[in-house]
Amino acid sequence: MSVLLLHHGLLSICQLLELQCGGGSITPRVQSFILEHCMGNIVDQGTSYSHTYIRNILKKIIVDAESSSDVVVDGLYEEFGQYLTLNLEEGSQKENDRIYRQVSFLSSTIDDDVCSKPVNLVVRLVCSLNMLEGDTGCSLWPSSLFLSEFILSYPEIFSNKFNFEVGSGVGLVGIALNYVGASKVILSDGDMSTLTNMKANVELNCTNGSSNRVAECKYLPWESASEAELQQYRPDIVLGADVIYNPQCLPHLIRVLSILLKPQNREEVDNRISLHEAEGSPVSYIATVVRNLDTFNYFLRLASEANLLVLNISETAKPLNLLPYMLSYDQSNVRLLKISLICD
Structure with a gap:
């Protein structure tokens, strides 16, 4: 048997x-x-x-x-x-399991209510062919496509901000952040092979004329990251794509988000925006496909217990359709969550 x-x-x-x-x-x-x-x-x-x-x-x-x-x-x-x-x-031998995928984000028209500048970003990514062999972090997922479209559609949210991504995978979101002019980008992942692949993609796409990369890649396993380590980052925005999938990892993810979203206590806080509103505390944007409703509801319960406010802004903050040629990708399958810490 x-x-x-x-x-x-x-x-x-x-x-x-x-x-x-x-x-x-x-x-x-x-x-x-x-x-x-x-x-x-x-x-x-x-x-x-x-x-x-x-x-x-x-x-x-x-x-x-x-x-x-x-x-x-x-x-x-x-x-x-x-x-x-x-x-x-x-x-x-694993090099034979890698392919280059080209993703082109293109806007044919300008939508003044969403994005005032045309988008023309072509990204070349090293991806894995073997998701069944532990290479899920080296694969391209719908939520990272959606979150990248969101960043490119609302560049004013992310430009001149310190953006920190958890579970960065192939690094696509970081490349989009670099394109819109983020002041600092840290991409992180807890898998070393994924991190190596991510660094290669950042080098391939995030170099400018002076050869200085904006995006940094960090090893960050959620379960062992200390509070002191997380507190040193102090980002303005925390991002994640397809990170709500494993119930065993969710308590660790919630803990990481709670620490990263703590107010920074700056004497003078510059304007931060959720969509068009100024805010004084960090905010998180998580894009996710709800594959298991029980797992998603478990995430919401843990977030509530940790004083995290989770809002579904999928309808009010729709990104431009920048991937019309990608027929297998459907924006409507992805939820966009805005998360903030409720201060006592």
Whole structure:
């Protein structure tokens, strides 16, 4: 049975075992079954799963086991360590899994109510072909396209501001921020391979005549970022695209947002705008596709508990349609959230 299930993905077998054997938990019995039957069959049957894919599944199993069981079988850690080493050797081969994608943001007419200048931005991105192998951060997602359109449609919100993005992926949003004249841009991600790919895209697109890049790329895992580390940034605007997807990550995301959105206590605060209104505190714009309503509602509940005000401005702040040729992309599938901290 395990051989058959492997063809439907290792994640499926883990979820099945949780329900049938572990009562919802990855017990030592379930862990031993995975090691003996699943991992053994990978070697014996010569399956085509890459080292990166297996490594990420093992990581998920270990995280779930640590959170739901008092005991984690040592063999899981040993297997994970082995595939971490193999992944380093595999790094050079991953170049074959990368492609260049060109995204052209173009406005045929000027809309004085939205954008007073025509948009002509052509972005070349290194993206991944293997989303199933842990490369989701190196793929192009609808929410990043939407958030980039929003930035290009309302440049006055972001120009001459310090913009900080969480979960920056391929770096498209940062490239759009650079185009509209942001005074400072920091892009961040908690995955090292994604960060490496992002830096390459920033270098490819964010250079000017003096070869000085505006966008900086930082390693920032939400779960381990300290409050002191986050407080040093003090951005005017915090952005994110497709960061509301994993329930286990949401408490960490909310904590990061809460710290970054704290008022900066400047003696003299220049004008900041949500759309056309001055504000004295940082604000966040999050673009997201709601794939799981329970997960989205969980995000809203955590935000409310953290004194974060979340407004859906999808209808009142629609961006220009700057990607009319991209037929697979639909603006209406993306929600735009404006988030601010409610001060006592």
